[in-house]
Amino acid sequence: MNVRPMALSSCAEKIRHIPSIVGSSDGRRLGLSKEILHTMVASTRLELIGVTKRFPGVLANDRISLTVKPGEIHALLGENGAGKSTLVKMIYGIQAPDSGSLIWEGKEVRIASPRAARRLGIGMVFQHFSLFEAMDVIENIALGLDGSVSRNALDAEIRGVMDKYGLKLDPRRQIATLSVGERQRIEIVRALLLNPRLLIMDEPTSVLTPQEVEELFKTLRRLASEGVSILYISHKLHEIVALCERATILRGGRVVATCDPRQETPRSMGEMMIGSDLRDPARGQVGVAGPVRMCVRGLTLPKPDDFGVALDAISLDVRGGEIFGIAGVAGNGQNELVEALCGEKLSPDDQTIVVDQKPVGRMGPSGRRKAGLCAVPEERNGHAAIGNFTLADNATLTARTRMGFETQGFIDQDGARAFADRVIKTFAVKTLGAAALAGSLSGGNLQKFVMGREILQAPGVLVVSQPTWGVDAGSAAFIHQALIDLAAKGSAIIVISQDLDELLALCDTLSVINLGRLSKARPVNEVSVQELGLMMGGIHGVNAPVEGDVHAPSA
Amino acid sequence: MRLRLEKRLEPSRRMLVLTPVLSVVAIMLLGIVIFDGLGYDGQQAVWELFFTPVLDAYKWRDVATKAAPLIIIALGLSLGNQAKIWNIGAEGQYIVGAIAAAGVAYSTQSLSGFWIIPLMVLAGMAAGAAYAAVPAVLRTRYGVSEVLSSLMLVYVSLQLLSYMVTGPWKDPDGHNFPQTASLTDAQLLPHDIWDSGIPPGLLVALLAAAIFYVIVSRTVFGFSIRAIGEAPHAARYGGFSSDGIVWATLMISGGMAGLAGVFELMQLGRLNLGYPSGYGFTAIIVSLLGRSHPIGVFIAGIVLAITYVGGQVAQTVVHVPNATAGLFQALLLFAILASDLLVRYRIRFSIKADPLTERGGA
Numbered sequence: 001m002n003v004r005p006m007a008l009s010s011c012a013e014k015i016r017h018i019p020s021i022v023g024s025s026d027g028r029r030l031g032l033s034k035e036i037l038h039t040m041v042a043s044t045r046l047e048l049i050g051v052t053k054r055f056p057g058v059l060a061n062d063r064i065s066l067t068v069k070p071g072e073i074h075a076l077l078g079e080n081g082a083g084k085s086t087l088v089k090m091i092y093g094i095q096a097p098d099s100g101s102l103i104w105e106g107k108e109v110r111i112a113s114p115r116a117a118r119r120l121g122i123g124m125v126f127q128h129f130s131l132f133e134a135m136d137v138i139e140n141i142a143l144g145l146d147g148s149v150s151r152n153a154l155d156a157e158i159r160g161v162m163d164k165y166g167l168k169l170d171p172r173r174q175i176a177t178l179s180v181g182e183r184q185r186i187e188i189v190r191a192l193l194l195n196p197r198l199l200i201m202d203e204p205t206s207v208l209t210p211q212e213v214e215e216l217f218k219t220l221r222r223l224a225s226e227g228v229s230i231l232y233i234s235h236k237l238h239e240i241v242a243l244c245e246r247a248t249i250l251r252g253g254r255v256v257a258t259c260d261p262r263q264e265t266p267r268s269m270g271e272m273m274i275g276s277d278l279r280d281p282a283r284g285q286v287g288v289a290g291p292v293r294m295c296v297r298g299l300t301l302p303k304p305d306d307f308g309v310a311l312d313a314i315s316l317d318v319r320g321g322e323i324f325g326i327a328g329v330a331g332n333g334q335n336e337l338v339e340a341l342c343g344e345k346l347s348p349d350d351q352t353i354v355v356d357q358k359p360v361g362r363m364g365p366s367g368r369r370k371a372g373l374c375a376v377p378e379e380r381n382g383h384a385a386i387g388n389f390t391l392a393d394n395a396t397l398t399a400r401t402r403m404g405f406e407t408q409g410f411i412d413q414d415g416a417r418a419f420a421d422r423v424i425k426t427f428a429v430k431t432l433g434a435a436a437l438a439g440s441l442s443g444g445n446l447q448k449f450v451m452g453r454e455i456l457q458a459p460g461v462l463v464v465s466q467p468t469w470g471v472d473a474g475s476a477a478f479i480h481q482a483l484i485d486l487a488a489k490g491s492a493i494i495v496i497s498q499d500l501d502e503l504l505a506l507c508d509t510l511s512v513i514n515l516g517r518l519s520k521a522r523p524v525n526e527v528s529v530q531e532l533g534l535m536m537g538g539i540h541g542v543n544a545p546v547e548g549d550v551h552a553p554s555a
Numbered sequence: 556m557r558l559r560l561e562k563r564l565e566p567s568r569r570m571l572v573l574t575p576v577l578s579v580v581a582i583m584l585l586g587i588v589i590f591d592g593l594g595y596d597g598q599q600a601v602w603e604l605f606f607t608p609v610l611d612a613y614k615w616r617d618v619a620t621k622a623a624p625l626i627i628i629a630l631g632l633s634l635g636n637q638a639k640i641w642n643i644g645a646e647g648q649y650i651v652g653a654i655a656a657a658g659v660a661y662s663t664q665s666l667s668g669f670w671i672i673p674l675m676v677l678a679g680m681a682a683g684a685a686y687a688a689v690p691a692v693l694r695t696r697y698g699v700s701e702v703l704s705s706l707m708l709v710y711v712s713l714q715l716l717s718y719m720v721t722g723p724w725k726d727p728d729g730h731n732f733p734q735t736a737s738l739t740d741a742q743l744l745p746h747d748i749w750d751s752g753i754p755p756g757l758l759v760a761l762l763a764a765a766i767f768y769v770i771v772s773r774t775v776f777g778f779s780i781r782a783i784g785e786a787p788h789a790a791r792y793g794g795f796s797s798d799g800i801v802w803a804t805l806m807i808s809g810g811m812a813g814l815a816g817v818f819e820l821m822q823l824g825r826l827n828l829g830y831p832s833g834y835g836f837t838a839i840i841v842s843l844l845g846r847s848h849p850i851g852v853f854i855a856g857i858v859l860a861i862t863y864v865g866g867q868v869a870q871t872v873v874h875v876p877n878a879t880a881g882l883f884q885a886l887l888l889f890a891i892l893a894s895d896l897l898v899r900y901r902i903r904f905s906i907k908a909d910p911l912t913e914r915g916g917a
Contacts, residue, residue, distance in 0.1 A: 056561055344791050366794030375792075382786040388566070389785060396778060397793040409774050437565050 002462045007031040010207045044069045044103070045229045046091070046198055053086050060086040062253040063100065067419035068198065073220060075240045075261060079273055079472040080252035081442060084233050087250070088200050091231070093117040105197075115146055123196030125187045133306075137171040137178075137186055144190045161192050165219045176306070188219065199223065200231045207237060207497065209329055212532035217243050235273070237266035239419055251275055274473045290320025293492035294461040296356040296372070299347055301340055309333035309516045311340060314520060316511065318461065318492035323483065324521065325507030326496040329536050333516035334496050335378060338465045341494070342375030343368040356460050358505045360392040369402055372460030376450055378496075379468060380443065387439030391431065394418040395453055396439050402457045419456070428451030429477070444475035451479050455486050462486060465496040480506055500532060512536055559694070560900045570898045575844050575851070577897075578890035579858060582883060583888075589882075590875065600873045604865035604883065607872075616752055617864045618857060620822060623756030624649070624815035626856035628765045628838035630760075631811030633847035635804040637771070639784040644690065644705025645714035645812040648683035654719055655714075657735050659824040660742045661724050666767025667741040668914055675742065676817050683813020684806040691805040695798040702807065711832060720826055730828030734827035744821050755820040760856070765813070768849040780804065812838075833881075840888045859884060874910025 023389060046068040051059040061083045068074045078084050089095045092109035101108050103118055111117045114124070126381065131140050149157075158171045167185045173184065184204060191199055201220075205213045220230055220243065222477045232244055240261045245415055247264075249257040249272045257272045299314040311333055318324045328334055340353075345363035347353055353362065355371045363371070377383045385394045396416045400406040406417030420434035427448045431441055438446060447468070454462060467483065468476035483506065485492050494512075497503050503510060504524060511521040512535040519535050591597035608614040627643050635642045642648075656675040663671050669734040689708060693699035717733070744755045748884055771777040774883050782790035785798045791797060819834070820826060841859050843853030866880025 056563070342792065343794070364793060364794055364796070369794070377792060379788075383788045383792055386782060386786045386789045389782070393778070397782065397789065400775065406775055409776060411773060411778060412773055413773075440565055 001499075020196050034555045043069060045072075045105060046231075047103040048087075048091075049101050049103065051087070051090060051097045051102070053083075053090060053097050055086075055094065059253050061090070063290055064253075064255055065100075065259070066248045066252070066255065067469060068229045068231060070197070070229055071227045072246060073224050073232055073244045075244035075247035076233045076248050076250065077235065077237075077240060077269060079235065081444075081472070082250040082252055082273075083204065083253040084201070086253075088124070088202060088231065091117070091198075092122060092200060099311060104450075109135060109280055118146065118194055118196075118529055120196040121195070121198065123182070123190055123191030123198070124200040125202065126203060127206065129183050129187055131175045131186060134174065136512045138171065138173050140186060141171075141190045141193065145193070151480055155195060158189055161189050164285040165192065165222055166215075167219060180383055181208050182333055184208070184216075188216075192223075196228065198231065202233045204232075205234065205236060206330075209407045209536040210500070210529060232283050237269050237273075240269065241266055254544065266334040270473060290490055290492070292317045292320040293320045293356055294494070296341070297354075299337075299340060299352050301345060301347070302338065304305070304336060305343075309336050311336055314516075316494075318494055318509075320460075320490040320492055321487050322509060323487050323493045323495060323507045325503035325510045325520070325524070326494065326513050327500060327503050327510060327532055327536060328498065328513035330498055332513050334465060334513060336516065337513065338375060338377050338463060338496060341463045342373070344375070365398075366401060369398065369457075369459075373463070374398070374402075374454040374459035374461070376465065376467065378452060378465040383437070385438045385446060387437065389438055390420075390435050391424065391429075391438055391441075391449060392417045392420040392434040394449070395423065397436075399457055399476065401454055402459075420453075423449055423452040425458055426456060426495055427482070427514075438492050444471040447471050448475055448479065451482060455482055458489075459491060461492045461494070463494045463496070466498065467495060468497075468499070468502060475486055476502075500529060504529075558903075559903045560896070562900055563898075565821050568897050568899075570894075571846060572893050574894035574897055575846060575855065575891060578844070578887060578894050581890050581894075582886040585886060586883060590873075595873055595875055600835075600869050600875050600879070603869040605861060606865075607868045608861045608864040612842065612866070614864050616747075616754070618860045619757045620731040620754050620860075621863045622856045622860035623760045624819050624834045625838050625841050625859055626760035626831075626853055627756070627763055627815040627818070627857040628808075628812045629841035629845065629852045629856055630763050630849060631808030632838055632842040633849070633852050634769070634771075634780055635808050636842055636892060637784045638780045638804050638849040640694075640801055640804045641702045642687060642690070642808045643702050643839065644687070644708045644835070645808060645838055646833065647705070647709035647818070648686045648809040648812035649816040649835040650712040650716050650831055651708075652679035652683040652816030653820040653826060653830060654716060655679050655813070655818075656817040656820050657719070657724065658795070660738050660820075661735065663742065664736065664739060667739070671741045671743065675717065675821075676814065679811070679817035680810040683811040683816065685696065686813075687805040687809025688802075691802045694805075701801070705805075709835070716826070720828055724826070726821060732827070733898050735825050737825050738821065742821070743824070744818075754816075754822070755826065756822070758820065759814070760853070764849040764853045767852075769913050771849065776803070792901055829899075837884055840884055840891070842893050844887060846891050859887075862887075 049065050050063045051061055051065070052063055064083070064087060076084050076087065076543065086095065090097050091111070093113045093116050093349070102111060103109070111120065111403050124141065124520045132143070138151060138158065141158060142149065142151070142154055152452055155171055161167070162169060169182055169185050169187060169189070204216060208216065224230055230239070234240055241264065244261045246263045247269065249259070249269065251273065256275065258271065259272070262267065279387050294317070296314055296316045299311055301311040303310045314337065316324065326334070326337070336345070340347060340447060343360070343363055343365035345366070350359040350361040352361035355368065355373045359375065360368045360371050386397065389397070392413070393416070396405065396411055398413065399419055400416070401416065403413035403419050405419065419432045423429065424431060424434065429441070429449045429452065430445050440447065441512050451464070451467060464483070467479050480502070483493055483495065495503065495506060507524050509521045510524050510527055510532070512519040512532060514536060560747055586601045586725070587597035590600045608618050617892055622906060628649060632642055632645055656679040659671070659675045659678045686708060687705065690701040692706040694701045701854060715754045720735055720770070721733045724735045726732070726734055729736070747753055748755055770778070779790060779795040780797060780800055782793055783797055787797055815834065819832070823830065842852055842856065843857045845853070845855035860878045863881050866883070869875045869879055
């Protein structure tokens with residue numbers, strides 16, 4: 001053994017503890033090279049055997065087994081509801097498995113809490129950040145630590161970790177001033193400060209620009225090269241092809257396949273995920289010649305609250321038959337824009353928003369719907385639909401005037417039921433019927449219902465935000481097709497999305513929203529992914545080198 | 556073995572109807588235990604309290620008379636409950652309504668005409684609504700919680716009442732008692748309708764329940780109230796203004812409380828310091844026990860009226876204290892709030908060990 005001379009007993013001691021020093025600074029301080037350490041320890045960092053978790057009415061994880069090796073970037077793939085989140089919550093000690101065992105570095109463990117997980121050397125970066133806006137970076141990190149440390153010591157430690165992994169961030173800045181990508185870096189630093197030997201990342205790129213994704217991947221590769229295992233959850237398949245060396249694919253709570261993503265294509269993995277062939281949306285002719293149906297001129301609104309985004313002179317034209325895409329990193333004014341367009345927030349002037357020559361800027365949602373403008377906000381539960389209401393009542397919520405089941409203040413219940421039934425049938429919504437509560441539907445089915453409810457009202461203009469967010473691939477394809485069909489009938493459509501693949505596949509025209517400002521709209525075949533990424537990061541009007549149009553394959 | 560609460564996938568509708576009934580049964584049992592513990596005959600106390608008013612036909616009129624204001628106020632409150640706008644100050648609106656009607660009576664003492672009673676009713680409703688408009692302004696303009704502002708206004712209304720009956724409207728022939736002059740015949744409704752033993756207030760309550768039923772289940776307005784209560788953001792998206800609903804529910808519940816105040820004034824014949832009866836507060840229990848549903852509220856109003864009447868019976872027969880009816884009403888409120896747990900959760904018995912206990916240490 002290539003170990004410096006030491007007393008035999010001490011050596012044995014070290015060997016017994018070797019699992020805990022691999023990849024940690026202790027291990028490196030001993031001067032042991034990574035390769036040697038790896039050969040010395042059990043070849044698995046984490047092993048799950050037959051892990052099962054049941055929730056009322058659903059088997060979230062069904063006898064799941066997988067192994068993660070030291071230094072491996074392991075993808076956990078699956079559609080929404082496949083059981084990925086439940087699985088990692090059990091690894092991180094947030095939930096307890098009903099049966100099955102977790103083996104951590106060769107020893108069976110029961111992880112009772114996140115704190116216990118961190119003590120073992122498991123770190124996690126969540127999809128949704130838990131940061132206090134009004135505090136600075138150091139304070140936020142200190143709040144997440146189990147022990148107490150002095151501010152200066154922590155500052156130095158944070159800078160140390162950042163330097164080492166090339167993470168750029170000033171620890172003294174206030175959270176409210178940081179971009180989403182920077183906020184994620186805080187979460188990563190917070191996890192790295194504990195020298196984890198397994199880092200769980202839950203959908204880390206859903207809020208990042210392509211450039212930020214590249215930066216993140218560099219950091220992750222660097223960590224992996226030092227022996228840290230990474231469990232990477234995503235449903236963005238091309239990222240997994242680029243980053244991961246092994247993938248476990250879940251469907252309906254079960255492991256359906258394991259593969260080496262480098263040997264697969266995004267398409268083949270996507271088909272493993274949904275268990276059937278992917279259908280590409282069929283786009284008719286591209287090229288738009290209809291009249292302008294939606295015209296926005298200089299829409300400016302103040303911040304709704306301290307942490308909201310002000311809209312700054314937004315102008316756009318959308319023609320009949322056109323699908324107009326708005327890309328952007330979350331939190332750049334998308335929600336504010338949807339609310340301003342659908343009428344929840346009134347515009348300062350009636351002429352600011354014009355639908356089919358009719359000024360609607362001072363009208364509320366009902367008036368705008370009458371004028372032909374319908375909208376689907378991003379959040380399904382509690383915004384686009386009411387969980388404790390039946391589907392018929394949810395139809396009444398937005399379709400009562402356009403579909404004529406409101407007369408003189410009274411609701412025609414039969415009309416509402418009939419319309420809800422039509423939506424359910426036309427959009428293949430899996431439910432017991434119009435009397436089912438909206439909350440009883442799965443995310444994808446509810447989204448299909450909501451989209452169907454607006455599309456079947458035959459709106460002249462449809463504004464949709466994140467139409468396929470959290471929706472399984474099959475339903476997403478269905479929704480995309482429905483949008484394309486609506487445009488083909490002459491409606492103007494605005495799609496706001498963070499998913500560039502979706503926008504590139506769907507839209508005729510693309511624009512980027514950044515800090516409440518909308519970039520100049522451009523035909524989709526004239527912009528590249530790189531350019532969009534730079535614009536999303538806030539660099540407008542950059543003449544990015546044209547290297548052919550690199551359209552990422554759509555998943 | 557241990558008990559475990561499991562969240563239901565959706566709220567149980569059966570439990571929604573069953574829990575108010577269970578609550579009433581539970582407090583009867585609890586009442587037996589409490590009164591036995593205090594040295595009374597618990598079984599008889601509960602019997603007199605809950606069953607004598609039902610079985611003794613002589614008590615029915617009393618029950619009906621007390622049920623009417625409770626139902627009328629609670630119907631108004633039930634709209635607010637559904638929108639999750641909590642008017643705790645119905646008692647104040649009820650008092651102000653009575654004061655306004657008494658004001659009409661004061662200025663029409665020497666007059667007669669069919670228009671006097673409708674004018675009193677209108678004045679009472681308008682005053683109750685106007686009084687509820689104060690929390691509405693504070694809530695929509697300045698974001699002040701209507702729970703606090705409406706409750707505090709009750710105490711203002713008590714001072715106003717006390718001022719009116721000891722000052723400007725004091726009956727000159729009243730031997731210096733703090734009360735107004737008796738209402739004249741032109742200011743009083745008949746005691747029963749067509750000698751049927753049904754007080755006019757109860758008929759109005761029945762009519763109001765029917766109207767509220769239609770409003771809640773059939774109209775866009777009723778729909779908007781439910782939508783705001785369930786998901787304010789979705790309601791806004793659906794085209795409903797949340798400020799508008801705050802105004803509407805507070806004004807309607809204020810108006811209904813004012814209306815009840817007018818009927819109670821006519822029942823008593825004059826306004827005095829003893830006028831405030833707590834009906835405005837008890838009606839909160841009625842609206843919750845009735846699950847904010849017009850039919851439920853009607854039944855719950857009768858149940859609570861029974862506790863008032865039965866409380867008096869138990870007082871004379873079993874010699875339980877004066878506060879007995881209030882005690883049972885409070886128990887009922889606790890029971891109904893606690894039983895809400897059963898609507899959202901089911902109780903499971905399990906023999907498995909707690910899965911969260913740490914094994915072997917980490």
